[in-house]
Amino acid sequence: MDDGGSSILSFDLWADAQKLFSGGVNSPVRAAVKPYPFFVKSGKGPYLITEDSKTLIDYVLGYGPLILGHAHPKVIEAVREQLDKGWLYGTPSRAEVELAKLITLHVPSAEKVRFVNSGTEATMTAIRLSRGFTNRTKILKFDGNYHGAHDYVLIDAGSAATEFGVPISQGVPREVASTVAVCPYNDLECTERVLKDEDVAGVIVEPVMGNMGVIPPDIEFLKGLRELTRAYGTILIFDEVITGFRLGLGGAQSYFSVTPDLTTLGKIIGGGFPIGAVCGKRDVIDSLTPMGKVFNAGTFNANPISMTAGIATIRELEKSDTYKVTERATRILADEIDNSIKMEHVVNKVVNFFQFFLGVKEVKNANDARKADRGLYSRVHENLLKLGVFIPPSQFEALFTSLAHDDKVIEESVSKFKKVLEELT
Numbered sequence: 555m556d557d558g559g560s561s562i563l564s565f566d567l568w569a570d571a572q573k574l575f576s577g578g579v580n581s582p583v584r585a586a587v588k589p590y591p592f593f594v595k596s597g598k599g600p601y602l603i604t605e606d607s608k609t610l611i612d613y614v615l616g617y618g619p620l621i622l623g624h625a626h627p628k629v630i631e632a633v634r635e636q637l638d639k640g641w642l643y644g645t646p647s648r649a650e651v652e653l654a655k656l657i658t659l660h661v662p663s664a665e666k667v668r669f670v671n672s673g674t675e676a677t678m679t680a681i682r683l684s685r686g687f688t689n690r691t692k693i694l695k696f697d698g699n700y701h702g703a704h705d706y707v708l709i710d711a712g713s714a715a716t717e718f719g720v721p722i723s724q725g726v727p728r729e730v731a732s733t734v735a736v737c738p739y740n741d742l743e744c745t746e747r748v749l750k751d752e753d754v755a756g757v758i759v760e761p762v763m764g765n766m767g768v769i770p771p772d773i774e775f776l777k778g779l780r781e782l783t784r785a786y787g788t789i790l791i792f793d794e795v796i797t798g799f800r801l802g803l804g805g806a807q808s809y810f811s812v813t814p815d816l817t818t819l820g821k822i823i824g825g826g827f828p829i830g831a832v833c834g835k836r837d838v839i840d841s842l843t844p845m846g847k848v849f850n851a852g853t854f855n856a857n858p859i860s861m862t863a864g865i866a867t868i869r870e871l872e873k874s875d876t877y878k879v880t881e882r883a884t885r886i887l888a889d890e891i892d893n894s895i896k897m898e899h900v901v902n903k904v905v906n907f908f909q910f911f912l913g914v915k916e917v918k919n920a921n922d923a924r925k926a927d928r929g930l931y932s933r934v935h936e937n938l939l940k941l942g943v944f945i946p947p948s949q950f951e952a953l954f955t956s957l958a959h960d961d962k963v964i965e966e967s968v969s970k971f972k973k974v975l976e977e978l979t
């Protein structure tokens with residue numbers, strides 16, 4: 555797939571990027587690729603083609619959205635058609651109604667929807683909604699769960715695993731952190747203690763943790779969250795920015811049969827274009843402006859390109875074998891990785907995304923994940939990259955598979971993983 559290439563390579567772009575951007579990048583994890591990040595020229599199916607004309611098998615997939623693979627023809631066709639009609643109207647358009655119909659059809663908790671532009675905006679809006687709707691202040695989140703880059707979620711348990719959150723970014727006021735309690739993932743006792751002691755507006759949770767590597771929930775944990783939040787009059791928010799339309803059309807809530815009050819979506823529902831959504835019970839969503847008094851607005855909310863790409867993607871998910879193909883790809887690859895690692899390790903997988911942890915016996919919460927050998931993980935990442943396989947540069951991200959990860963791609967990947975893992979572990 556060499557197109558002859560240009561004389562400006564990743565190395566040169568990186569030199570310019572470091573002068574232009576903090577750390578040379580526009581989102582921090584991208585800087586973790588050593589010795590310097592490769593720049594991508596194009597993507598096709600399961601592959602990324604770099605500015606250095608190297609072809610890489612991609613298990614990052616834009617950090618989750620590209621469940622159909624890169625540049626899927628159906629998405630290209632739909633977006634091209636939309637482009638001819640203009641791409642921003644500042645008015646409602648047909649596409650937003652169509653995408654919302656698909657979401658409310660498939661996602662059990664979704665009666666009504668508000669489209670925003672990112673997962674970050676979705677969780678920010680969901681948290682404000684839970685506070686506005688209940689007229690309470692406190693939020694409960696779980697250690698290691700990532701919900702985007704706004705103040706109310708850049709808070710974790712800190713080293714003392716306290717129930718009162720500490721900011722994990724400079725610039726987040728302690729006053730903000732004091733309104734957010736943090737419990738360990740999969741810990742119902744802590745959850746109940748907080749709900750009993752505090753007037754909690756909302757509990758926000760990743761129904762599968764996808765931002766500490768992959769950590770599946772205990773099913774009893776999700777069920778317990780549902781029962782406890784109901785008992786205490788607290789809004790239960792499932793952050794399905796990763797799991798929505800990935801574990802299946804109904805996301806984690808269908809997969810685990812637990813229906814939250816609010817759901818945040820992003821990634822897949824925009825087919826790889828910027829998007830976020832909050833959906834849930836009619837009366838809760840109706841608390842948003844203009845009907846209600848909880849403010850949300852956005853120039854790009856429900857923009858026609860993201861709507862169109864999302865519709866094309868979900869329609870393809872409805873009729874293709876995507877879930878079969880992605881689950882098979884993940885199963886084969888995760889099992890082979892499991893067999894190839896010689897040292898103590900854990901492979902956590904849920905349907906069609908997974909991560910491996912080296913030097914640990916069990917990974918059930920963020921503290922377990924933090925004990926894994928991250929240095930060794932980085933070396934696995936680096937060596938795979940040399941062989942043409944791109945996995946996340948951070949231990950705390952997930953490997954995703956797509957419809958384009960067919961048996962041939964998986965077979966080639968398996969032999970490369972085996973080589974690297976047998977050498978390093």
Ligand code: PMP
Nearest residue numbers: 672673674700701702793795796
């Ligand atoms: N929630 C979860 C569970 C996520 O994984 C992410 C991003 N990886 C976000 C929210 C934030 O989404 P975005 O990057 O689109 O703001």
